[in-house]
Amino acid sequence: MIIEPAMRDTLFGVSTATITTVLLKKGLRNVWMRGTKPVRPGQPRLLGRAFTLRFIPAREDLATPESWSSPISTRAAIEAMPEGCITVVDAMGVTDAGIFGDILCARMAKKGVAGLVTDGVVRDLAGVLGTGLPVWCQGAAAPASVAGLTFVNWQEPIGCGGVAVFPDDVIMVDDDGAVVIPQKLLAEVAAAAADQERMEEWIMTQVNAGASLPGLYPPNADNIARYKEWTKAR
Template structure:
């Protein structure tokens, strides 16, 4: 597990590729359970997200432990996550799928945004979604809920493995997200998956140009040697829009 930042090139490669492409690269490496289905972006216009995971785990709340917040409250795992998630990382919140209360609201989301956090991914609900939905900050969740977290949830720890919609997320795993959802990439594979995702995305861009020109699928997708040669020439020509 690591909190080391991703290289600029790896981030660029992941940002260029769609999660559909990244999921194919994960499948080629034998990973069939890397796609998080069910968590959707609150603001679809701000869905692109790449960063290592910093995790926060909730368990069901208990009335004697979970009360309305007071300034004198001792530090909690939630506050540790809000102030401790490194810039460029994704705060990943596991709730065991509890959507009866919001894990975060607009103020805490804003604090994360100001601190330079890359985004939020949760299998639970969010409060204040009308406000979060207008923020230029990626927030993924499974539902909206008005009640605050302490009505049904208790934050227990950070930087421990969590399950998000049936997918394991370990601290330091890389989260790649867009409007299709989120993909989890083990940190030690991130650089190569990003590199190959970029190449696949670029190839498919060329293939789409060919298909739009009326070229049949056979030999084009997947590409045969002739199409691959045309692709290499296209790259050398500067990737012109017309193919």
């Protein structure tokens, strides 16, 4: 599913912090994925449909190097990833086994995958950075995934960083981490986020002018009226 260009442009103009506020107002509190930190500073803000992968705890008869050649493997999942998707990997928060290394990340970058988000870690960190694939994770570890995890499937509902993520949900990532936008709420969230961002822009002009916060943030009726006049004058 393609995100409409106008909606994409709108969402690129807001932050994950704004998105979490908008979703909070809609009753969704648990949308920010814990442990999803940018692997290097200055990674671009990204927006894309979720392509999900799921690991479970390692079981010695299944989590073997030979499993990497199985039809159900991370290698096969990567070949199914569409251009522009954001890969979201449920690694159960495991931090002592890297889910992907430089070769797998290089293949993802070659296929046009927009980025990788996981509550786990990667391995071959220098090589991963060299691929140019933007990654949000908990860091790096030398052992391979099979040292602590068993890969089971892709494109099914997962939990990443304590958050439910369904295939084709919309993922936004920036310096504050990764947020999921339920696909059915995308249009509503985009519209509300644009207004929230404009409102906060106006509030910042008032703060910079010396205004105090009570009644301004959040705005009372008088300040909402002033904000509306400001938007008309723009």
